[in-house]
Amino acid sequence: MADGEYTAHQESPVKTPIAELRGVSKRFGSVLAANNLNLEISEGEFLSFLGPSGCGKTTALRLLAGFESPTEGDVLLDGEVVNSLDAHLRPVNMVFQHYALFPHLTVAQNIGYGLKQRRPRVPKAIIAQKVEQALEIVRLEGFGERRIWEMSGGQQQRVALARATVNEPKLLLLDEPLAALDRKLRKEMQIELQNIQRRLGITFVLVTHDQEEALSMSDRICIMRDGQIEQVGSPQELYDRPANRYVASFVGTTNFFDGTITGVDGDRACILIENGQTVTGWNASGYSTNDPVSLCVRPEQIHLSHNNGSGEALAVLVLNRIFQGEQTEYLVRHDTFGEFLVLAPRQSELNEGPFNVDEWLFASWDASGALILSRNQSN
Amino acid sequence: MVMLVLPLTVVLIFSFGERGASGGYVPAFTLEQYANLPARWTAFKNTMVLAPIGTISSLLIAYPLAYFLAVRADPKWKTVLLVLVIVPFWTSILIRSYAWIFLLGGRGVPAFIDWIGFGSVRLINTPFAVLVGIVYGYLPLMVFPIFVSLDRLDKRLLEASSDLGATPTRTFVQITLPLCVPGIATGCLLVFILLMGEFLIPALLGGGKVFFVGNALVDLFLQSRNWAFGSAVAATLVFIMLISVTIYMRLISRLGTRREDVSLM
Numbered sequence: 001m002a003d004g005e006y007t008a009h010q011e012s013p014v015k016t017p018i019a020e021l022r023g024v025s026k027r028f029g030s031v032l033a034a035n036n037l038n039l040e041i042s043e044g045e046f047l048s049f050l051g052p053s054g055c056g057k058t059t060a061l062r063l064l065a066g067f068e069s070p071t072e073g074d075v076l077l078d079g080e081v082v083n084s085l086d087a088h089l090r091p092v093n094m095v096f097q098h099y100a101l102f103p104h105l106t107v108a109q110n111i112g113y114g115l116k117q118r119r120p121r122v123p124k125a126i127i128a129q130k131v132e133q134a135l136e137i138v139r140l141e142g143f144g145e146r147r148i149w150e151m152s153g154g155q156q157q158r159v160a161l162a163r164a165t166v167n168e169p170k171l172l173l174l175d176e177p178l179a180a181l182d183r184k185l186r187k188e189m190q191i192e193l194q195n196i197q198r199r200l201g202i203t204f205v206l207v208t209h210d211q212e213e214a215l216s217m218s219d220r221i222c223i224m225r226d227g228q229i230e231q232v233g234s235p236q237e238l239y240d241r242p243a244n245r246y247v248a249s250f251v252g253t254t255n256f257f258d259g260t261i262t263g264v265d266g267d268r269a270c271i272l273i274e275n276g277q278t279v280t281g282w283n284a285s286g287y288s289t290n291d292p293v294s295l296c297v298r299p300e301q302i303h304l305s306h307n308n309g310s311g312e313a314l315a316v317l318v319l320n321r322i323f324q325g326e327q328t329e330y331l332v333r334h335d336t337f338g339e340f341l342v343l344a345p346r347q348s349e350l351n352e353g354p355f356n357v358d359e360w361l362f363a364s365w366d367a368s369g370a371l372i373l374s375r376n377q378s379n
Numbered sequence: 380m381v382m383l384v385l386p387l388t389v390v391l392i393f394s395f396g397e398r399g400a401s402g403g404y405v406p407a408f409t410l411e412q413y414a415n416l417p418a419r420w421t422a423f424k425n426t427m428v429l430a431p432i433g434t435i436s437s438l439l440i441a442y443p444l445a446y447f448l449a450v451r452a453d454p455k456w457k458t459v460l461l462v463l464v465i466v467p468f469w470t471s472i473l474i475r476s477y478a479w480i481f482l483l484g485g486r487g488v489p490a491f492i493d494w495i496g497f498g499s500v501r502l503i504n505t506p507f508a509v510l511v512g513i514v515y516g517y518l519p520l521m522v523f524p525i526f527v528s529l530d531r532l533d534k535r536l537l538e539a540s541s542d543l544g545a546t547p548t549r550t551f552v553q554i555t556l557p558l559c560v561p562g563i564a565t566g567c568l569l570v571f572i573l574l575m576g577e578f579l580i581p582a583l584l585g586g587g588k589v590f591f592v593g594n595a596l597v598d599l600f601l602q603s604r605n606w607a608f609g610s611a612v613a614a615t616l617v618f619i620m621l622i623s624v625t626i627y628m629r630l631i632s633r634l635g636t637r638r639e640d641v642s643l644m
Contacts, residue, residue, distance in 0.1 A: 067538055087541045088550075100539040104557050113553075114543035167543065 016079040018043040018203050019064060019171055024073035026059050033059040035227040036073070041171070041205060046197055048206040048214040050250070051224035057207045060224070061173050064205060066090045078170060088117075093164035094173040098180065099156050101148045107159050108144035111135065114167040134162040137196060154185045161193075165200060172197075174206040178213060190217055211251055215239070223247050239298075241284065245373050248296045255302075255340035257295040258375055261287055268367055271295055277314075277336040280367040285374070292375045299343035301369035304330065305362045306352055313362035321357050330355065332363060387617065393610035402604025412611035419612055422595040425581070427619070429506060429591070430574040433513035437570050438563065440514060441521035445562075448522070449529035461526070464519050472516050476583040479515065483508045483584065504586030512580040517573065521566040528562025529555070564631045568624065575620050592616050 017040040026034040034056045041047055049057035062068045063075050066087035074081045082090060093114065101110050112131045115122045135141055138158035143151070151159060157177065164172055177193070178186045194217055197204045208214050214221050215235045223230040223238065223246075231243040235251075242248035245256065259271040262278060269283035271293060281295045305313065316332035319339065328349060330342045342363060344355070355361055397407040416423075448460055467475060481487055483502040493499045502508050532555065540550040578593025592612060599609035 065542060067542075087538070088544050088546055092542075094539070094542045096535055096539055098535070100533065100535040102536060102539070102554060113540070113545075117544035117546075117549060163543070 017041055017076075018078060019205075020074075020076040020079075021060070021063070022074045022076065024060075024063060024070045024075060026056075026063060026068055027071040032227050034063065034070075037229055039222060039229065039232060041203060043203055044201050045219045046194070046204045046206070046217060048208055048218040048221045049224055050208055050211060050214040050221050051230075052209055055224040056227035057209075057224050058175060059227070060222075061094075061175055061205065061207045064171060065092055065094050065173050091170040092173060093167050093169040093171075094175065095160045095164050095177045097175045097177070099160040101156060101159055101163070103148050105148070106144065107140070107146045107148065107151065108135070110148065110159055111144075111163045111166050113163065130166055131162075134166040137165070137199070138162045138192075153180055154189070157181060157189060161196070165196065165202060168200075169202060172202045172204050174204060176208055177206070178208075179210075186213070193217060215251065221251075223250060241371065242296070242373070245294055245296070245375075248371075248373060253299055253341060255297045255299065257297070257337055257340075259293060259295060261289050261291045261293055261372075264288060269372055271372065273336055275336045279370070281370040281372040282368050283372045285372065287372055287374075294373050294375045296371045296373050297340075297365055297369065299329070299341040300327075300345075301365045302340075302342040303364050304332075304342055304344050304348065304352075304355055305364070306355075308362045310364060313364035316361055316363045318355055318357050318359050318361060321355065328355075332361070334363070390610045390613050390617075393606055394614045396607040396610075398605045398607050402606070404606040412608045413615070415608055416611065416615060419592070419595050422590055422592045422612075423615075423619075425506070425589055426575060426577075426591045426593075426616075429509060429513065429581075429589075430571055430577075433510055433517070433574050434567050434571045436510060436514045437517050437521040438567060441518055441566065442525055442563070444518075445522045445525035445529055449526050449532075464522055467515075468519055472579055473583070475516070476512055476580055479508070479512050479584055483511065503584065504588050506585070506589050508584040509581050509589045512584040513574060513577065516580060517570045520569050520573070524565040524569070525559060525562040528559035532558055560631070560634065568627065571627075572620065572624070575616065 019041040021037045021039045024034055024037040025032065037056075037060060039060075049060055051057050059068065063070055064077075066082070066085060066089075069075075069083050075083055077090065077092065102113065105113070108128075108131050111134050112127045115127045115130060131144065132141075135144055138161055140155060140158050140162070143155070143159075148156065148159070157180075160177070174193075178189050181189060190213060193204070206214070206217065218235060220232060220234055221238055222232045225246055231238060231247045233241075238247060238251045242251060248254045248256075257271075257273050257279075259273040259279075261269050261283075262272045263270040264283060264287075267283055268280050269287065270278050271281055272278050273295075279295065281293075287293055304316075308315075314334045314337060316334045316337075318330055318332050320331040322329040326346050328344050328346065330344065331339060332342055333339045349355060393404055394412055395408050395410070397405045397409060397411070399405045444464070448457060448464070452460055480503060483489070485503070487502075489500050489502050502511075536554055536558070537550055540554045541547070545553060576593050577591055578597050581589050581591045582594055582597075595612055596609055596616075599605045599612065
């Protein structure tokens with residue numbers, strides 16, 4: 001875990017970003033739906049806006065699509081300010097949450113709709129050909145003449161995708177595109193979306209509240225809360241180096257231990273946990289002595305053992321054990337640290353013998369896997 | 380079903396009968412009544428010209444109104460405006476028509492037109508007056524089905540159309556209009572059927588000069604007590620309506636399919 005990996009990701013891009021939000025705010029009446037958003041989207045990347053409902057992620061998407069214009073700040077496409085450019089004039093297409101397919105048109109007519117609007121007119125034969133190609137990409141060959149209501153949810157999803165991608169937009173916006181699909185289909189579509197994105201090389205901007213979806217598909221994730229961007233980074237960065245407690249708890253599962261810094265040594269710091277035990281953590285943000293902090297330890301960073309190897313391990317009582325196959329989840333309790341989760345690989349139980357409920361064990365972790373964050377929720 | 384068919388059957392049987400010496404009905408089987416139909420040709424002509432024109436005029440006025448109510452109006456005011464559209468329905472058409480008699484009569488609009496210097500025109504007791512009355516009276520019936528179809532229209536479809544590069548006008552022509560065809564069809568059918576049987580508005584605003592089949596029926600049944608001939612006229616009217624509604628339905632469904640063929644272009 002070299003520190004260099006975690007320095008700011010936004011190196012100056014070689015090309016102008018394909019889209020950019022510069023200090024963008026959007027106010028609906030008294031509600032500030034987007035608050036000073038700054039974000040660069042580079043060509044060909046797969047970026048996700050992740051956050052709970054009402055966090056402003058959909059507003060961000062609608063600002064890019066042109067359905068909303070910013071109250072403050074600038075929206076740029078390809079280096080040009082497009083604040084008041086109407087949606088129909090933007091080289092951007094959207095896959096709507098409930099697909100918004102035209103019920104009175106066939107599948108082929110839906111897909112060809114965008115091409116049909118172009119001026120100068122695109123020849124009929126070319127439209128037909130491109131529609132055919134688009135159907136092939138989403139694996140719906142031969143469905144062109146079907147009516148929308150004859151298609152299943154998954155198929156409608158593909159039609160919506162084809163209708164947007166056939167126009168070869170600079171930016172493809174996806175508003176919770178998989179939310180209406182069942183779990184199995186969603187998994188399949190996640191993989192398919194990624195394949196299509198790589199194949200077409202179109203920049204994808206996805207909005208989702210499903211962290212697993214964002215983590216598995218995106219090159220970068222933009223975590224939002226209350227209209228603000230909390231952190232932008234690759235899935236790994238967000239997971240390993242969350243900027244604050246909010247991001248840490250939103251991406252993956254985390255144990256938090258509140259305490260106060262008692263001493264700093266390089267990028268390590270000692271923390272006195274409330275009720276009096278001292279542990280070492282990774283002081284990446286450079287807190288100083290007496291700062292109230294939270295220690296953030298991912299369950300899989302914690303090692304369980306029958307014996308106290310280093311002498312510094314915590315004696316914990318196993319409260320619950322959930323076998324998950326390749327790993328096992330334990331809920332344990334320590335006198336000072338309270339209850340926390342541990343995720344142990346199958347191998348550690350095979351090596352050490354079974355860890356049973358009501359058994360006393362020793363839990364330990366590397367200081368490098370215990371990130372020190374500010375105690376309050378934001379920063 | 381019996382309730383619906385029985386009166387019609389009675390009318391049909393009567394239409395083959397004869398008029399009694401002092402009116403009413405004498406059982407018989409003769410086609411004499413139908414042979415006399417040309418005597419009422421003007422009433423049929425007026426009905427068959429003014430009913431379609433009235434329907435189309437209502438549509439032309441109702442559509443923009445419904446569009447405004449459903450799409451443009453502030454949601455807060457929507458209900459209030461809708462109620463305003465129905466309010467006229469709360470008073471009898473008889474009273475409202477009298478208001479029009481005054482408005483279109485010598486001291487109403489024509490006086491105003493004369494005053495601003497466009498010469499004297501006569502409005503009352505003309506087909507135009509009847510048309511005005513018809514459109515006024517039947518507007519809510521046309522507005523409502525269209526309003527409902529526009530109101531139910533998924534606004535995201537309009538956003539999707541815009542997102543795919545369609546200008547607002549093209550979105551209207553390609554998405555809004557086709558998707559509210561059912562509402563338009565219902566409104567037209569309702570208004571047209573009711574207009575075919577209308578008698579009050581022509582009687583009041585047409586002043587006996589512009590009379591509909593409905594007026595002829597009132598005459599025959601209530602005044603001349605010629606039930607047999609009246610039944611023949613009524614049966615013919617029902618028959619004409621059946622035919623025109625069938626043709627209309629065919630046209631609408633044809634329009635539906637053809638529009639989709641065309642729209643890929």
